[in-house]
Amino acid sequence: MTTIAQTALGDLQGQQENGVTVFRGVGFAATPAGAHRFLPPQPVEPWAGLRDATRDGPIAPQSPSRLRAAMGDFACPMDEDCLSLTIWTPAPDRRARAVLVWLHGGAWQSGAGSLPWYDGAQLARTGDIVVVGVNYRLGALGYLHHPAIGVPNPGSLDQTTALAWVRDHISGFGGDPNRVTLAGQSAGASSIGRLMIDPQARKLFHAAILQSGSFGRPPLTIADATATAEDYLRLLELDPDAAGTPAALRAMPVARLLQAQGALARARARFGETNPPFMPILEQPMSRAELIAAIAKAANAMPVITGATREEVHAFYAGDPAMASPDPAQIAARFAAFGADPARYRARRPAGSAMDLLADLASDHTFLWPSMELAEALATSGSPVHAYQFDWSPQGSPFRACHCIELPFMFGTLPAWDAPMLAGGDPAVMQALSARMLGAWTRFVRDRTPEGDGLLWPKYDLNRRPTLHFDEVIGISGDPAGMEARR
Numbered sequence: 001m002t003t004i005a006q007t008a009l010g011d012l013q014g015q016q017e018n019g020v021t022v023f024r025g026v027g028f029a030a031t032p033a034g035a036h037r038f039l040p041p042q043p044v045e046p047w048a049g050l051r052d053a054t055r056d057g058p059i060a061p062q063s064p065s066r067l068r069a070a071m072g073d074f075a076c077p078m079d080e081d082c083l084s085l086t087i088w089t090p091a092p093d094r095r096a097r098a099v100l101v102w103l104h105g106g107a108w109q110s111g112a113g114s115l116p117w118y119d120g121a122q123l124a125r126t127g128d129i130v131v132v133g134v135n136y137r138l139g140a141l142g143y144l145h146h147p148a149i150g151v152p153n154p155g156s157l158d159q160t161t162a163l164a165w166v167r168d169h170i171s172g173f174g175g176d177p178n179r180v181t182l183a184g185q186s187a188g189a190s191s192i193g194r195l196m197i198d199p200q201a202r203k204l205f206h207a208a209i210l211q212s213g214s215f216g217r218p219p220l221t222i223a224d225a226t227a228t229a230e231d232y233l234r235l236l237e238l239d240p241d242a243a244g245t246p247a248a249l250r251a252m253p254v255a256r257l258l259q260a261q262g263a264l265a266r267a268r269a270r271f272g273e274t275n276p277p278f279m280p281i282l283e284q285p286m287s288r289a290e291l292i293a294a295i296a297k298a299a300n301a302m303p304v305i306t307g308a309t310r311e312e313v314h315a316f317y318a319g320d321p322a323m324a325s326p327d328p329a330q331i332a333a334r335f336a337a338f339g340a341d342p343a344r345y346r347a348r349r350p351a352g353s354a355m356d357l358l359a360d361l362a363s364d365h366t367f368l369w370p371s372m373e374l375a376e377a378l379a380t381s382g383s384p385v386h387a388y389q390f391d392w393s394p395q396g397s398p399f400r401a402c403h404c405i406e407l408p409f410m411f412g413t414l415p416a417w418d419a420p421m422l423a424g425g426d427p428a429v430m431q432a433l434s435a436r437m438l439g440a441w442t443r444f445v446r447d448r449t450p451e452g453d454g455l456l457w458p459k460y461d462l463n464r465r466p467t468l469h470f471d472e473v474i475g476i477s478g479d480p481a482g483m484e485a486r487r
Contacts, residue, residue: 001016001021001091002021002091002092002093003015003016003021003092004050004092005023005053005087005092005172005173006092006172007169007172008046008168008169009044009045009046009047009169010046010047010048010049010050010051011049011050011051012026012050012051012052012053013050013051013052013053013054014053014054014087014092015054017121018119018121018122018125019121019125020088020089020090020121020124020125021088021089021090021091021092022054022086022087022088022089022121023053023085023086023087023089023092023173024053024054024055024056024057024084024086024114025053025055025056025057025084025086025114026053026057026084026085026086026087027044027057027083027084027085028041028044028083028084028085028134028161028162028165029041029042029043029044029083029158029161029162029165030042030043030044030045030083031080031081031083032080032081032082032083032137032141032154032158033080033081034250035250037080037141037150037249037250038141038144038149038150038151038154038249038250039150039151039154040151040154040157040161041083041154041157041158041161044165056076056084056086056114057081057082057084057114057135058076058077058078058079058081058082059076059077059078059082059111059112059114059115059135060078060080060082060112060135060136060137060138060139060141060142061078061079061080061082061138061139061141061254061257061258062078062106062109062110062111062138062139062258063109063110063139063258063261063262064110065106065109065110065111066107066109066110066316067315067316067403067404069318069319069320069420070314070315070318070319070399070402070403070404070405070419070420070421071315071404071417071419071420071421072417072418072419072420074115074116074117076112076114076115078254080141080254082112082135082136082137083135083136083137083158083161083162084114084135085113085132085133085134085135085162085165085166086113086114086120086132086133087130087131087132087133087170087173088119088120088121088123088124088130088131088132089124089130089131089173089174089175090124090125090128090129090130090174091174092172092173092174093174094171094174095174096171096174096175096176096179097128097129097130097174097175097176097179097446098127098129098130098175098176098179098180098181098445098446099129099130099131099132099166099170099175099176099177099179099180099181099445100120100123100129100130100131100132100181100183100441100442100445101132101134101162101163101166101180101181101182101183101205102118102120102131102132102133102134102183102184102188103134103136103159103182103183103184103187103188103189103191103192104118104133104134104184104185104187104188105184105185105186105187105188105189105212105404106138106186106187107186107187107274107276107279108138108139108142108143108155108187108191108276108278108279108280109138109139109261109276109278110138111138111187112133112135113132113133113134113135113136114133114135116413116416117407117408117411117413117416117417118133118407118411118413119411119413119416120132120133120411122411122412122413122438123411123412123438123441123442123445126412126438126439126442127438127439127441127442127443127445127446128446129442129445129446130170130173130174130175132162132166132170134158134159134162136155136158136159136162137154137155137158138155139257139258139261139278140232140257140260140261140278141154141155141254141257142154142155142156142158142278143155143156143225143278143279143280143281144229144232144278145222145225145226145228145229145281146226146229146230146233146240147226148240148245148246149229149245149246149249150246152222152225152280152281152283153280153281155280156191156194156195156198156280159191159195159201160195160198160200160201160204163180163182163195163201163204163205164204166180166204167180167204178206179206180204180205180206180207181205181206181207181208181209181444181445182195182205182207182208182209183208183209183210183211183441183445184209184210184211184213185211185212185404185406185407186211186212186213186214186403186404187214187276187279188211189209189210189211189212189213189214189306190213190214190215190217190279190280191280192208192210192213193210193213193215193291193295193374194280194282196208196295196298196299196302197291197294197295197298202298206302206303207302207303207304207444207445207448208299208302208303208304208305209304209305209306209441209444210304210305210306210307210371210374211306211307211308211406211407211410212307212308212309212312212367212371212403212404212406213306213308213367213370213371213374214274214366214367214370215288215291215292215370215371215373215374216288216365216366216367216369216370217274217275217279217366218287218288219281219282219285219286219287219288219291220279220280220281220282221281221282221285222281222283224281225281228264228268228277228278231264231267231268232260232261232264232277233245233249235260235263235264235267236249236252236256236257236260261277261278264277265277271322271326271330271333271334272317272323272326272330272334272358272362274313274316274362274366288370288373289373292370292373292374292377293377295374295377295378296374296377296378296380296381296383297381299378299381299383300381300383301382301383301384302383303383303384303385303444303448303449304378304383304384304385304386305385305386305387305388305441305444305450306371306374306375306378306385306386306387306388307371307375307387307388307389307390307467307468308363308367308368308371308389308390309367309389309390309391309401309402309403309404309405309406310363310368310389310390310391310400310401311359311360311363311393311399311400311401311402312359312362312363312366312367312368312402312403313358313359313360313362313363313366313367313402313403314356314359314363314398314399314400314401314402314403315399315402315403315404315405315421316359316362316403317355317358317359317362318355318359318398318399318400318402319399323354323355323358323359324355325354326354326355326358331354331357331358334358334361334362335361338361338365340361340365342357345357345360345361348360364481367403368389368481369481371387371481372387372465372467372480372481372483373483375387375460375465376460376462376465376483378460379459379460379461379462380462384448384459385459385460386444386449386450386457386458386459386460386468387460387465387466387467387468388457388467388468388469388470389467389468389469389470389480390405390406390409390469390470390471391469391470391471392405392409392425392429392433392470392471392472393405393421393425394421394422394423394424394425395424396424397421397423397424399420399421402421404421405421405422406437406470408422408434409430409433409434409437409438409470410434410437410438410441411438412434412435412438414427414430414431414434429472433470433471433472433474436455436470436474437470439452439453439455440452440455440457455474456476457476458476464478464479465478465479465483466478467479467480467481
């Protein structure tokens, strides 16, 4: 079987792995370093001859993930020249298979589409689809915003450029550019929401899967992002108003940029909050409700899966010493900030610790409820949408059914994860659950419905609000987020 893909730019040499052909380190844009730092991605130049695509490219420069206590850690070579794809395909032929493009999470600060965690071989082989992982710019390099320095959201422009590359070249890898599903988790899912309301990006994909989108975080305004940038520049001992600052910032070593990014995150940290210092901005200020309405309108009948895990924020809090014995005044302030009644959360989890209740509160408002609000808005606007909640966790785990826990199940990559959030789980149960979830995702990518192989998963509607729960027993409940009571 051939391992060579032919594109309009040149030919690529991949390799056979786990029953599929993999192409690694496939550049979709030129290096964004030096004079191109903070600017839009530039086109890749064509090449002559056969280019090697058997090794991963470097990942975007980043500090260790803040969720490594739950997820485990990874170590990969890093470099600004990081704009690359990993492509898994049953064969680089002309079969025109459906395509899944994956945008990783990590709060726009960490992660990579080329990590073994997100290996697309199982999805590609099981579903007979093409899977594409994207590496895009992160942190200040991807989302620093200051009018004198660069353009808004270069990391988001990377994502759009990757989608355009898929449109133009994926047919050489056995994919169909007219059947592209854009999927992502956490920052990746939130990125999809922003790409949907961008007319240029919206036409590059035809279905979407949004896992644990953090739509409860207030969208960042230009004014807020500019103030953050100025604080960051001062940490780098640069004057935001000086004429030479842009050039000095482009010449700054990456290690120094990361050091200042960490210092900024620590300086801006607030009790119980999970907001990153750098994230995409919206040029038009929007409330959460306005953003969700805009996404639903832009979807324009696009098929969508959306959902969250049951206890998202336990991933952030369970490993944080500051949350072990929080001050009662801080607890009261957090509940007041959300306008929530602590007694309601205590009734829901009578034996829960203060950390449990705070995590439940933040999970609802940051992830769970906004995901279901998005399902409501999509269903109202006419998009076929399927809603889910991932409930499984190892018995007794302090992380519970936390943020990111569904990822190894969805990708079928459980052996690649040395993750505390999975510790103590029954391997047989985990493999069976993974097979069901992976099958649903590939059917949606290929057939535009996750139902099949005995799995019943009706479309979301405003009467029953059916939501599929992934657990040892998989089944449907109606309105688990209490949307009717909050209308």
